[in-house]
Amino acid sequence: MRILNSAAGRLSRLRRGRLAGALLLMVGLLAAGGLWTAVMTPASAEKTQDLASQVEEGRKLFLVGCSTCHGTNGEGILTDRGNNLGPSLVGVGAAAVDFQVGTGRMPMAQPGAQAPRKDVAYSDEETAALAAYVATLGPGPAIPAESDYSIDGLDSEAQEAAIVRGGQLFLTNCTACHNFEGSGGAMPNGGYAPTVRGVDSKYIYEALLTGPQTMPTFSNGNLTPDQKRDIIAYLNNLNDSAGVGGFGMGSLGPVAEGLFAWIVGIGGLVGFAVWIAAHTTRSSKKKVQA
Amino acid sequence: MSIDTSRVATSNSSAATAKKPGKAGAVANWADERLGLGTAMKKNLRKVFPDHWSFMLGEIALWSFVVLLLTGVFLTLWYHPSMAEVVYEGSYDPLRGVLMSDAMASTLDISFDVRGGLMIRQAHHWAAMIFIASMMIHLLRVYFTGAYRKPRELNWVIGCLLLLLGTLEGFTGYSLPDDLLSGTGIRAADGFMKSIPVVGTYVSFFLFGGEFPGDQIIPRLYMIHVLLIPGLLLALIAAHMLLLVYHKHTQWPGPGRTEENVVGFPMLPVYAAKAGGFFFIVFGVTAIMGGLLGINPIWKYGPYDPTKVTAGSQPDWYMGWPDGALRIMPGWEFHLGGYSFALNVFLPIIVLPGLMFTILLLLPFIESWITGDKREHHLLERPRNAPTRTALMVSLMTFYGLMWAAGGNDIIAITLNSDINQITYFMRVAVFVGPAIAFWVTRRWCISLQRHDEAKLLHGYETGVIMRSPEGGYSERHLPISENAAYTLTARDRDVVYTPGSETDESGVAAPGGRLNGLRAKLSELWFADNVQKPTAQELEEARHHAEHEHALTAALDGVAADGHQFDGHHAVEGESLRGH
Structure with a gap:
């Protein structure tokens, strides 16, 4: 994915050349034809067959569970007032589906300020099928691999450095909405930045990549894949080292x-004051009336 | 005439000698001969204080201040008030290698590398929050019981100054770590100063030694925090306590208690033990909170950097209410001759707190001017017996509380799943309507309680014994309350509405201040309107006769059924079985 993106970036710089369009078309056609002949060996044909059936299954699920709002072809549906009933899903990519469906945000139970995280409605296979189908609607970010968001592959010194970098990146990019510990914060008009603590690393990565709901998209130009990984490493470190104070x-x-301070501190101390005042000097069991 | 000396004792040939003093006595004597302690102590060790839990609220403030001094000294041993940039190399891994100010780095060292440092830092912070909170509840107790009336008005003023200084002390204190949250607070304070028309930018530049943030603000705040304000606080606390001793403590009315005496227990041994013990309890509570409850985790906020901010950036609670005013203020702003007038900041954060503080300071003077009451008061008043006074403070508390809630509007929104905009709109109206409703409800509530007291005096207490008359009607039996209870209920003054003298003198010239006196008379009338006065001696006598008459009428029932005393615990009923069954 990363290589594809950077290749696309390099290509796009050549876009403005006069012959660039024609050249690109040529290259594209050649590449597609070449690939078709080179790759369509029996084994990969089977894979493609699998993918095709997965997409088909995803399409069926989509028609049942999603098309009411997102349209039968994922093109989105506008309300009479011109608002989105459900936005277009063309180009949102498999990562968006995996995030929204995998965290239970989709399908939405009801329209509202924001889709809350809730119990997941689809099994992992169904989610994968939906993601595969939506990915065919237009090119978009794919589901990240574990190596994208895990620092397990690094040595301990590099891991520590990643956590330090991630902490500073988190404070710069995320805390304004999600709070200094990722506990979440309020957004205008009933929206909110949900807690990011205890959320699967994969979903955090996908959220950064796809910018769900009011969250901005942190493209690889904004935060490089390594930087995204570092932020996730910092959050996981917070989870592990919670409660120092x-x-x-x-x-x-x-x-x-x-x-x-008011309930425990003052509440407790006033309780002690009542207790002290209730126990006054006395020589017998009966309280002395002062 | 000879004198018979046979009866004169022969043993007292030498002068009387005192018994050799014990060790403690010797020390006391040594000190007394040099310091004159005996005379001073003789009186003060026997000084009497009345006993009530609400009289100990100010003590919480005093003892938490002592805790603050002790823990604060500990913190100064390691804290560096410097904004020099250093690379953090301490033991908190996620910040190692990050550039930060020396102040932040040394606070991290206190938290992670000084033995017991984090616990002391947290205890210091909790004690600060408790210090200001206890001053506030002490203030409320003094107000609601009318203890701020003459001769204690100036002590009220000193107390208010302590509250203000305590708040500033808190702000300068939590700004010192130079972490992201406190830096955001200092940035906000810079904005507040700059919103003051004409002089705002000068004030800010003087304080910061140039443009924000500069490298001066932390050392300056440190000096204010550890020297200037603590010095003022100590001096004012001393004055506060001296006046308390001079005025003597107020007491609740009751049998044997008058405006002339104080009924209670002496300083030694009773109050020395109680107050000394309470100090250790306060120290214990703050230490436990410092050990178990994490406060201000600066390592998570990270060093201050103007490009960063965190959701949930609130000041400590005592700065919360002006922050709430700021949050709900509409964005009013205008420009004049190239200068901006940021009313959206200036009004809620500079004008409003100043106004509220002035009102607080003037409360005793406003009340005594309206009521015309210039007498000395050493007996407390129950809140219900001053309905307008009580309602006024509840109204101010409601205003404070709503502003406070508005200051946490984002936290309320996420914890209660509500809309931050709607909370803000609601608060914009509620801060005006709420106090008015609270005033009215409290006032009527107090008057209802006064009526209840009157009913208890005139008709007795409700026994819970239901009587059935021969006609079949039911009524509840009332019995007179005890003499002591009746004394306590009636130990209060009748309200006197201020009436101005005649508006003109004999020659028809208007008296000076006639119009003002007219206003004063109106206010005084409103102040006491609808209050229930205590019954007169004649009314009480009539009520007693009535009760006796009633008792005589129902006497025939006695010996037939239970008279109620079997159940109400007013006298012993051993061996007295329910009769006539």
């Missing part, structure tokens, strides 16, 4: 701290 009270900042 004690109970974090929801990691929501000073509002929660103030609540605890």
Whole structure:
């Protein structure tokens, strides 16, 4: 995926040449024809067959579960007022489907400010089929491989450096909405940036790549794949090293701290004051009336 | 005439000598001879304080201040008030190698590399929050019981100044780590200063030593935090306590308690033990909170960097209400001669807190001017017996509380799944309507409670015994309340509405301030309107006669059925079985 993207980037710089269009067409046709003859060996034909049947299965699922809002061909449906009932899915890529369906956000239970994370409605195979089908609607980001978002392959020094980089990138790019610990934050008009703690690394990567709902898309030009990986590494590190200072009270900042200062601190101390005043000097069991 | 000396004792040939003092006595004597402690202590060790839990709220503030001094000194041993850039090389891995100010790096060192440092840092922060909160509940107690009336008005003013200084002390303190959250707070403070018309930019440039952030603000805040404000706080606390001793503590009314005396227990041994013990409890609670509850995790915020910000950037709770005002303020702004006037910032964050603080400071003077009450008061008033006063503070509290909630609008939105815009719109109206509703409800509530007290005095308490008359009607039996309870309920003054003197003197010249006095009379009338006055002696006498008469009428029922005392615990009923069954 990364190689494809960078190749496309290099190609796009040549786009403005006078003969570029014709040349590109030639190259494309040659490549497609060449590939067809070179790759269509019996083994890969079987694979293609599999893919085709997966896409077909995905299409059927799509027609049942998604087309009401997204249109029978994923073209999106506009309401009478010109708003989106469901946006077009052309070009959103398999990553978007894997994120939205895999976290239960889609299918939506009801229209609202934002699709909340909820119980997942489709099995893994069905989600994969839906993703494969939507990927055929137009080119878009593919589902990332584990090597894209895991730092397991690095040595420990490089891992530590990745976490440090990721922390600074997280504070620069993510905390404004998702809070300093990824606990989430409010967005205008009932929207919200959900918590990113305890979310699968794959889904965080996909969210960065596809920009679901009001979230901006962090393309590979904004945050390189390595930078995305570093951010995820930092978040996983937060999960592992939680609670250095004690109970974090929801990691929501000073509002929660103030609540605890009043309820635990002042509440407790006033309770002690009542207790002290109730136990006054006495020589018998009966309380002395002062 | 000879004197018979046979009866004169012969043993006292030498002068009387005192018994050799014990060790403690010797030390005390040594000190007394040099410091004159005996005279000072003789009086003060026996000084009497009245006993009530609500009189200990100010003590929470005092003891948490002591905790702040102790933990604060510990922190200064390692903290570097410097904005010099250093590379963090401490033991918190996720920040190692990151550029930050020396202040931030040393705070991280306190948190991760100084033994017990994080616990002390957190205890210091919790104690600060408790310090200001306890000042506030102490203030509410003093207000609601009318303890701020003459002669204690100036102590109220000192208390208000302590609250203001405590708030500033808190702000300068939580700004010191120079982390992302506190840096955002300082940035906001810079904006607040710059919103002041004409002088705003000068104020900001003087404070920051140039344009924000510069490299001056942390050392300057540090000096203010560890020297200037603590010095002022100590001086004012001393004055506050001296005035408390001089005025003597107020007390609740009751049998034996008058405006002239204080009924309670002496300083030594009772209050020395109680107050000393309470210090350790306060220290213990802050230490436990510092050990178990993580506060201000600066390692997660990271070093301050103007390009970064985090959701949930709120000030500590005591700065929350002006922040709420700022959050719900519409974006009013105008330009004049090339200058911007940012009313959207200036009004909620500079004008409003100043206005509210002035109101708070003037409350005792406003009340005594309206009521015309210039007498000394050492007996407290129950909140219900001053309905307008009580309602006024509840109304102010409602305003404060709504502004406070508005300051956490984003946290409310995400924790209660609601819409931040709708919360904001609601608050814009509620901060005006809410206090008015609260005022009205509280006032009527107080008056209803006064009526309840009156009913208890005139008709007795409800026994819960239901009587059936020969005609078949049911009524509840009331019995008189005890003498002590009746005394306590009636130990209050009748309200006197201020009436101005005649508007003109004999020659028909208007008296000076006549119009103002007219306003004062109106306000005084409104202040006391609908209050229930305590019954007169005659009314109480009549009520007693009535009760006796009633008792005589129902006397025939006695010995037939239970008279109620079997159940109400007013006298012993051993051996007295239910009669006539």
